Amino acid sequence: MRGVRVLVGTRKGAFVLTSDEVRDRWEVSEPHFAGWEMYHLKGSPANPDRLYASQSSGWFGQVLQRSDDGGKSWAPVGNQFTYEGDAGTHLWYDGTPRPWEFKRVWHLEPSLTDPDVVYAGVEDAALFRSDDGGQTWGELTGLRKHTSGPKWQPGAGGMCLHTILLDPSQPSRMYTAISAAGAFRTDDGGSTWQPINRGLNSAQLPDPTAEVGHCVHRLAMHPSRPNVLFMQKHWDVMRTDDAGQNWHEISGNLPTDFGFVVDVHAHDPETVYVVPIKSDSEHFPLDGQLRVYRSKSGGNDWEPLSKGLPQRDCYVNVLRDAMAVDGLDSCGVYFGTTGGQVYASRDGGDSWKAIVHDLPAVLSVDVQTLR
Amino acid sequence: MIRLALPAHLRTLARVEGEVLLEVPGRPTQRALLGALEARYPMLRGTIRDQSTERRRAFIRFFACQEDLSNEAPDAALPEAVVEGREPFLVVGAMAGG
Numbered sequence: 001m002r003g004v005r006v007l008v009g010t011r012k013g014a015f016v017l018t019s020d021e022v023r024d025r026w027e028v029s030e031p032h033f034a035g036w037e038m039y040h041l042k043g044s045p046a047n048p049d050r051l052y053a054s055q056s057s058g059w060f061g062q063v064l065q066r067s068d069d070g071g072k073s074w075a076p077v078g079n080q081f082t083y084e085g086d087a088g089t090h091l092w093y094d095g096t097p098r099p100w101e102f103k104r105v106w107h108l109e110p111s112l113t114d115p116d117v118v119y120a121g122v123e124d125a126a127l128f129r130s131d132d133g134g135q136t137w138g139e140l141t142g143l144r145k146h147t148s149g150p151k152w153q154p155g156a157g158g159m160c161l162h163t164i165l166l167d168p169s170q171p172s173r174m175y176t177a178i179s180a181a182g183a184f185r186t187d188d189g190g191s192t193w194q195p196i197n198r199g200l201n202s203a204q205l206p207d208p209t210a211e212v213g214h215c216v217h218r219l220a221m222h223p224s225r226p227n228v229l230f231m232q233k234h235w236d237v238m239r240t241d242d243a244g245q246n247w248h249e250i251s252g253n254l255p256t257d258f259g260f261v262v263d264v265h266a267h268d269p270e271t272v273y274v275v276p277i278k279s280d281s282e283h284f285p286l287d288g289q290l291r292v293y294r295s296k297s298g299g300n301d302w303e304p305l306s307k308g309l310p311q312r313d314c315y316v317n318v319l320r321d322a323m324a325v326d327g328l329d330s331c332g333v334y335f336g337t338t339g340g341q342v343y344a345s346r347d348g349g350d351s352w353k354a355i356v357h358d359l360p361a362v363l364s365v366d367v368q369t370l371r
Numbered sequence: 372m373i374r375l376a377l378p379a380h381l382r383t384l385a386r387v388e389g390e391v392l393l394e395v396p397g398r399p400t401q402r403a404l405l406g407a408l409e410a411r412y413p414m415l416r417g418t419i420r421d422q423s424t425e426r427r428r429a430f431i432r433f434f435a436c437q438e439d440l441s442n443e444a445p446d447a448a449l450p451e452a453v454v455e456g457r458e459p460f461l462v463v464g465a466m467a468g469g
Contacts, residue, residue, distance in 0.1 A: 035380055059430040059464040060380060060418040076384065076414035080422050 004326050005070065005368040006334055007051065008342055009038035012360035014053055016071040019355075023332055023346040026355040032074060033065065040321055040364040042108045043070075047115035048368050052134060054105040054120070062104050064120075066134050077134035081105070081122055084139045090124065091153040100124045100144070107321060109164035113171075121161030125152060125178040127190065140190035143176065148195060148212040155179035155215045155234075162320055163219045167226040175229065175244065180215035183231065185244050196244025200233060218320045220262045222269035230272050230299070232262040232320075237274055239299050250299025255286055261323035265348060266331040270298040273333060273349060275318040284315040292335070294349045308352035309343060316341070321364035328369060336362025373404060373449070374459040381419070381462070385412040390459055399454045401433065402445035419462060434461040 006017040006026075013031035032038075036055045044050040051067040053074065062081065065074045081102045089097035103123040111117035116133040126144045128137040143161075152159060163177035172189040175196075182197040200214045207213075215234035222228065231238040231247065235258050238247045251257035256276045265271035272295045278286050285291060290309040293302040316339035326332035333345045340359040343352045372392040382388065393407045402425065409416045420427050425445065427433070432441045436450045436458050452458040 034383075057380065058467070059378075059428070060384075061428060062417065063384065063414070079417050082423060 003370050004328070004332060005043070005048075005370060006324075006342065006344075006355070007041035007043065007053075007071070007364075007366045007368070008336055008356075008359065008362060009041050009053070009321075009364035010336075010340070010360040010362050011037055014038040014041055014055075015356070015359060017342065017355060021328055023326075023328070023344065028356050029071070032071070033063075036063075037104075038363060039104060040107050040366070041071075042110060042366045043368045044110040044115040044118075045112050046110070048370055050110070050115040050133075052108045052110060052118055054108055056104040062102070064105065064134050078130070078136050081120070081126075081128055081137055082139070083126060083144070084141045088145070089150055090159065091151060093154060095153075097150070100126070102126075103158065106160045106162045107164055109166060112166055112168055119164050119166075119174075121164050121176060123158045123160040124154075125159045125161040125181060127161055127164070127176055129190065140186075142186070142191045143184060143193045146184070146193050146195070148181070151212060152178065152181040153213065163216070165219055165221045165226075165229070167221075168223045169226050173226075173243075175219055175221070177216040177219050177231075179217065180234075181212045182214040183216050183219060183229075183244055196240070197247070198245065199240070199247030199249075200238065201236070201249075202234065204234070217260045218262050220264050220272070222264040225269045228269065228298075230262050230264060232259050232274055234258065234280060237262065237299065250295070252295070252300030252302055254293055254302050255304075259318075260320040261318050261335060263323045263325055263333070265333075266325045266327045267329075268296070268331075271296050271348070272299060273323065274302075275323070275335065277317060283317040288313050288315060290314040290316065290337075292333070292345075292349055292352075305345075305349045305352070307350065308345075308354075314339075319363055321366075322362050324365050324367040326367045326369045332367070334365050334367055336365040338362065372456050373399065373407075373453060374456055375404065375408060376459045376461045377415075378462060378464040380464070381415060384414055384418065387412070399449045400446050401440065401443060401449060404449065404460060430465040430467055432463045432465055434463055435459065 003020040008015040013034040016029040039054045041053040049070045053065040055063040087100040092098040107121040109119040120128040127140045165175040167173035184193045218232045220230045227243045237251045239250045259277045292305040316337035323335040336342045338361040341354045375391045
């Protein structure tokens with residue numbers, strides 16, 4: 001099939017939305033894993049029929065699912081995530097030490113080249129890797145055991161490793177982000193890591209420019225220019241041009257620089273999207289108007305995109321893993337809301353349409369371009 | 372054979388309908404019963420008890436013969452009526468949430 005497959009994780013199940021390349025008519029699957037929280041689903045870039053899904057529940061814990069036929073059928077794979085060695089402690093909300101304890105998988109990132117290799121970002125923050133299609137998982141301990149680890153603290157949503165970016169030009173380099181520890185980079189395949197938070201300024205911290213402790217909500221990269229990253233921090237939209245060594249703010253004329261998602265146009269690495277959210281205490285758009293903001297200059301100059309989006313009485317949120325782009329010639333941009341809508345633009349953001357209206361609260365959106 | 376009833380989500384995950392019938396080798400205890408269940412249905416590992424510590428998950432309860440057995444020692448003998456198959460061993464998802 002040629003077209004687009006949108007993988008949607010919600011609070012009460014997963015949905016697969018499919019369309020041809022026109023992206024006008026969409027087929028919505030029945031719920032997969034109905035009743036379970038689906039934090040993330042993602043397809044392998046090396047084999048688009050291979051999908052991974054994180055299924056979890058407050059009652060029954062973590063299950064990992066795998067599909068080898070593009071989401072038509074699924075089978076559970078390994079769900080044992082054990083911290084290596086002495087788990088140690090991190091800081092709890094009240095500043096007291098607390099033992100690391102596995103809670104759930106927030107994000108799955110399949111290898112760019114091998115469909116059996118997949119990374120999992122988990123809460124409490126750690127990075128795991130599977131080399132056998134998800135059957136078994138081993139921790140890449142260098143991240144959690146970084147000397148700053150005992151000082152990491154959870155954000156309001158938990159101490160989650162929510163972003164994993166793989167550098168297509170350097171297979172041994174990857175980036176992760178943790179709420180609320182910050183961003184980290186490895187240049188040796190995950191053995192050792194360094195915090196890359198210089199330039200971040202978080203007024204909520206005793207030392208606003210501390211090495212760690214920043215509530216990074218999301219990172220995004222264009223594969224053609226992997227040294228340039230964009231970040232939606234708790235407050236502030238940031239950019240680095242040197243693989244995270246230094247960040248500078250690009251919030252510019254945004255009406256508010258709080259938010260969760262950030263993503264990059266598939267064909268223009270200087271075109272960036274965010275969804276501004278009113279504040280850290282009011283998680284909905286300003287003035288009841290849902291607007292994506294686009295910068296075509298890599299930040300600072302932002303334009304509101306509202307055509308087709310609700311412009312009154314809209315009080316949804318867009319969570320950190322809930323925006324993605326497709327790779328068709330006219331880049332498609334997608335995002336899901338806590339109100340259960342998935343909006344799509346097939347013209348790079350100029351206009352939008354809800355391709356499904358009434359799902360459970362959307363936790364994640366990922367997109368596969370099928371050729 | 373011991374009759375074991377799973378909550379709906381775990382029946383779906385294990386792809387079973389109704390009660391599960393399990394042969395429990397050796398002395399029939401809660402630990403042995405759950406071990407037999409997980410051996411037959413590996414996808415249930417970690418969903419009822421922790422895979423490393425075998426501690427019951429917080430929102431899971433075990434009922435049988437009108438008794439709450441959730442806090443019984445894992446190696447205590449199961450009630451005779453459960454062992455003889457006259458009563459099911461119920462794995463229950465605690466009522467919580469809204």
